[in-house]
Every structure is written in C-alpha cells, then in structure tokens.
Amino acid sequence: MVIRELKDGRSFVSLQEDHAELSAQFAAHWGNERFSRLRPYPTMVFATTCHDSGYRDFEGNPPMNVEKGRPYAHREEVPDFELVELTAYARNVEWVSSQDPYAGLLVSMHRTGLWQNRYNVFTEPAMRPRERSQAVQNSKKQLESKQQEIKKQFAAKNPGFENELAYNYMALQIYDLLSLYFCCDGYAAENEFKEYAISPVRVSYDNGETVRLCIRPKEPGAVSFDPYPFDVSPLRVSVRARIMPALKARSEHACVEAYHKAPRQLLSFEISR
Numbered sequence: 001m002v003i004r005e006l007k008d009g010r011s012f013v014s015l016q017e018d019h020a021e022l023s024a025q026f027a028a029h030w031g032n033e034r035f036s037r038l039r040p041y042p043t044m045v046f047a048t049t050c051h052d053s054g055y056r057d058f059e060g061n062p063p064m065n066v067e068k069g070r071p072y073a074h075r076e077e078v079p080d081f082e083l084v085e086l087t088a089y090a091r092n093v094e095w096v097s098s099q100d101p102y103a104g105l106l107v108s109m110h111r112t113g114l115w116q117n118r119y120n121v122f123t124e125p126a127m128r129p130r131e132r133s134q135a136v137q138n139s140k141k142q143l144e145s146k147q148q149e150i151k152k153q154f155a156a157k158n159p160g161f162e163n164e165l166a167y168n169y170m171a172l173q174i175y176d177l178l179s180l181y182f183c184c185d186g187y188a189a190e191n192e193f194k195e196y197a198i199s200p201v202r203v204s205y206d207n208g209e210t211v212r213l214c215i216r217p218k219e220p221g222a223v224s225f226d227p228y229p230f231d232v233s234p235l236r237v238s239v240r241a242r243i244m245p246a247l248k249a250r251s252e253h254a255c256v257e258a259y260h261k262a263p264r265q266l267l268s269f270e271i272s273r
C-alpha cells in the first residue's frame with residue numbers, strides 16, 4: 001500500500017497496482033526530441049504497469065496497522081509477513097515472464113535492486129540501505145541467478161542488449177520514484193509539493209550523456225520538470241486512491257471495514273516544462 005497521511009488524520013491509500021499504473025503513465029509518455037523513446041515500448045510499459053503486482057496476492061485484504069487505523073504502508077514492516085511477500089514477488093516475476101520474458105527480467109531486477117540500493121544507479125535521491133534478512137538474501141540470489149540466464153539468451157541475439165537493459169532498468173526506477181513522489185514522497189505541506197531531483201539520468205540509449213532531472217513545485221497539483229522528458233506539455237496523470245477516515249475505533253475489524261468502504265478518488269497532477 002502506498003499511503004499519504006493528511007493532517008486531519010485521513011489518509012490517501014493506493015494499491016501498489018494503482019501506484020504502478022501511475023508509473024506506467026510516465027513510461028508511456030517518456031521521450032521527445034531530447035530524451036530517447038523507450039524500446040521495446042510495449043515491454044517497457046507492461047513491465048512498469050506490473051512492476052509491483054506481487055502485492056496483488058494480499059492487497060485484496062491487506063494486513064492492517066491497527067494502531068494507525070489503516071493498512072500497513074509500503075515502508076512499514078508487517079510482522080511475520082516476510083515469507084508471504086517473498087513468495088508473492090517471485091510469483092509475479094514468473095507471471096510477468098510468462099507474458100513477456102524481457103518484462104519479467106526487468107521486474108525481477110526491479111525487485112532485487114530494491115534490496116540493493118537500486119543497484120546504485122542514482123546518487124539522488126539518497127537511499128537508505130538496510131540490512132536484509134537471510135530469507136531476503138536467499139531470494140535475491142535465486143532471482144539474480146535466473147536473471148543471468150535470461151540476460152545471456154537475450155545478449156546472444158542482440159549485441160546492444162546489455163546497454164539497452166541498463167537504460168531500461170534505470171528508466172523503470174525513475175517511473176517508480178516519480179509515482180512515489182506524487183503518491184506520498186513529494187509533499188512539503190498538505191497542498192504543496194517539494195523540490196526533488198533524480199540524478200544521474202541518461203537521456204539516450206545511444207550515448208552516456210546524463211542530466212539532473214529537477215522537479216519544481218508550481219501551484220497545488222502542478223509541477224515543472226527540467227529538463228523536460230515527456231512527449232507532451234502539459235502532461236496530465238492520475239492515480240486512484242481510497243480516502244480513509246481518521247478512525248476512532250482502533251480494531252482490526254474496524255480497519256478492514258473502513259478500508260473496504262472508503263470512497264475512491266482519482267488524484268490528478270499536471271506536469272509541464
């Protein structure tokens with residue numbers, strides 16, 4: 001669950017698949033006269049759409065943070081839940097791979113990268129590396145060894161594959177971070193975005209040029225990007241969220257009911273040059 005708490009105790013609660021769907025809107029519009037268009041385009045949009053679909057295994061009835069009166073947010077540790085999560089992630093990699101092996105490789109790399117500082121592709125934003133459990137380290141090893149096999153198969157057919165894959169991995173991380181910015185990380189105050197940057201960002205598959213991608217607040221719900229990476233300006237994007245009330249009765253049952261009954265809203269944002 002991707003959650004933004006409001007001052008009055010309410011929260012915007014988005015499924016991981018809603019968050020990923022917002023990420024996919026950035027993938028769909030990425031590229032213009034300065035930034036490379038994605039290739040392969042359908043694979044990249046599909047991989048971005050499904051990069052967090054493992055959570056689908058349990059987000060139908062998500063575990064509740066009863067103290068907070070809502071589901072656990074994605075950075076909160078759910079007690080005794082690691083095995084469920086690891087199984088779900090691996091199952092999602094398998095499913096995405098069955099549809100599109102290249103997309104499956106990217107989703108697998110996304111998952112293992114999250115356990116290793118996104119493979120250090122960015123110096124900004126700064127990450128907080130965490131010690132990982134033995135179960136996570138084992139899962140990482142298994143997924144990475146499968147990645148090596150699949151990479152070899154693709155590289156045998158396409159000598160530029162490793163370079164293209166490195167760009168595409170970076171691109172997926174950007175769409176993930178941008179979606180998190182709009183869903184929860186990008187707020188200085190309730191209706192005010194904060195400045196944010198992602199760096200270094202490669203602009204092209206064909207050379208090593210990089211830029212610092214800066215996001216600056218405009219009015220509520222609107223930001224500018226510099227340099228501008230999308231194909232249209234302004235670009236309007238949206239994410240579905242439940243509006244969960246501030247709960248007085250803090251029980252599992254009350255949380256579950258409030259979660260399922262919460263009204264849904266489409267939160268929309270405008271991005272321009």
Ligand SMILES: [Fe+2]
Pocket residue numbers: 019020051052176
């Ligand atoms: Fe994500």
